[in-house]
Amino acid sequence: MNIEAKEASSFPFVCAWLLLLILVGLSVLSAFQGLALWAAVIEFGIAAFQALIVFLLFMRLKGPPSLKWVFAGTGFFWLIFLYGLSMTDYATRTGWPTK
């Protein structure tokens, strides 16, 4: 079990929650700036940063046991293959992306 939870104070979690809400606001703001597809890139980046905060703090990925990094990382490792190989196919198709 996680030793950190026994000694944890609420303060860092409340700060992380406020930061997450501010990031939601930034994401909404970027959607209204007329950036077209770049807005999607920025919003995905913000979502990835929010996910990192949730994983590290709320899901306590940074605490013991360190073996859980391997377990948690496996899903993302295979996701890289899924995205990479699929995009290799799509990106080399003639006439893609279509309009």
Next chain:
Amino acid sequence: MPSATLRPETQYATLAQQGEVAQLGMWVFLATETLFFGALIFTYYLYRLSYPEAIAEAAKDAVLWCGSVNIGLLLTSSLTMVLAINAAAQGRRSAATGWLLMTIGLGLCFLGVKGYEYVADYSDHVVPAVNFALKPGESPVSELFWVYYFVATGLHAIHVTTGLGLLIYILWRLRRGRISAAYYAPIEVVGLYWSFVDTVWIFLYPTIYLAGRT
């Protein structure tokens, strides 16, 4: 069962070891869920790259305030969940019960807003195969966006409902004294699942509600 009588299952030497194995087991499950939702979100980005204008046009009809309220509710529920875990770990059972009840309440509010949104979507004639109607200037591709919308949000809602069931079970265990400062792995494991479901919504939110808002 009073917490003092808690003993590890026969295959474990200590309660701490049992707790660590439970945590790792949940991470294995979450790795499969990462692939599951990862593939779904990847499908969206393929649609978006293939038909940028049509998808952006269709997404304008998604109810932005519903999605925004719901992301706020889920992020707040992740906070109350982690506070419940901390309280349980410190042996503060009534505080843990209170935070758990808040988490359940926030999860129910999420489903309530989602239900309201589905009714609004039905009235707006955007439900594929049921009452879908193209609006002036929209491409038939827009139906593809709404298929993604209902598959993604429907699967997510099933996960939230499962999470609520698990939270109610944990609440029952907590009230019976079967979760204590000596052994709180069950609430920790359910917390992992709940925060993961929250993370999924973090990624779904921009794909559904923020596309085509300029």
